[in-house]
Amino acid sequence: MNTGKKTRLNRILRQYGLGNGTAFFLPYDQGLEHGPRDFAPNPAASDPRYVVKLAVEGGFNGIVVQIGLAEKFYWDYAGEIPLVLKLNGKTDIPPDARALSPVNASVEDAVRLGADAVGYTLYVGTPAQEADFEQYRRVRDDAHRLGMPLIVWAYPRGEAIEAKGGKDSFYAVDYAARTASELGADVVKVNFPHPEKRTDVPAAYAEEFTSQQAIDAVVRSANRTLVLVSGGTKAGDEAMLEKARESMEAGATGLIFGRNVWQREHDESLRFVAALREILAKYPSA
Template sequence: IINNYKHRSPAVRGKLKEMLNTGNLAGTGKLVILPVDQGFEHGPARSFAPNPKGYDPLFHVELAIESGCNAYAAPLGFIESAAAEYGGQIPLILKVNNNDSLYSSPNPLSAITSGIEDALDLGCHAIGFTIYPGTSEKNTAFEQLKYMIRSAHENGLAAVVWSYPRGETIASEDETGLDIVAYAAHQIKIIK
């Protein structure tokens, strides 16, 4: 896996190696990240009421460690809660943009909610970014993503992108079509 990132700095490759060599899948070339941003996106009650332990931000990082995940990804507040106590036990990924369901749009554009400085201050291995190719806001999102990736790499951080092909131009039944998913993944690889 790391051989595919020869063009990245030793610092970025080092962060990737640490993620790939953590947890139950260490050394296999496989990566499992526990992303916990659904409280921001869908609201805390919808996300955590079925399991009230989920209201505690530390529950999720502990779950990631106990489950043998390679890394834990979350928005700023959850990472701030976890960094001091758990940062050395599992690589942390700061989710730098987030969407919410208080305002529903067929063309989502996630808000930038934290930055590279936050990730560095908290000892994160990477930043995480969600993008929705297929929305009318995609060009703005691509520009934000390019800036965030460049800034992360310049500061020795890896970047993880969640690319969800959604928007008014993609029918919901087509969002999981192999050609659509491959297109969305291809776009991100070209940007990275």
């Protein structure tokens, strides 16, 4: 890791959030990825200004947005919270069978906008993997050249994945974490693994594992790549808090919760964020 990356990561982890080396990010790219109806549970969240302000109020380490929202709405809070510029994304309209998330912004754009990191979605296991790896390589090279930390959304996708336990099986998530590490990610974002999903998975994953054993293994597979665990789709609060506890117990660097936060009414969002911050506070990094 060069000094530019180290400086920016230190700023994210030590000067924002809890300042204890843990990370808590608020992603807000779901309008592109899932469509405007994602904001229906809390219509206020359709306004990017509301969500950026919520990230500041909640004491997050950073907010993740696509370039259009970064250029139009991050301005009001520039310097108050780190920006993670998402460099690629796709709509929810085409099927996942040949999933590829096309690049729509550059690392140079991130530097211009004052970002502290960039994000890239890597679909592991699709037939479009060759093209995905090639455009990822160009992003990785630019990020290294410009000293910008690279956060990889390591998402298993495609028919082959669905035939072997599904995209959030222990097998798929573990494989994706290792793939991101070997391809040079500085930080990897993964979904919480479901070890109970064992249909036609390789023999090593066909045994019974607890959720703690599964997330432990995923963090180990990432090696020295920092791990962020996603909140995933909205579920009961206690279940999500337990996933957060197990993730941090496994050695994850932090959490990245989007819809689980901003789909709630404002005050309820902040109460839920406070509960997650209590968990993060118990796992400071050396």
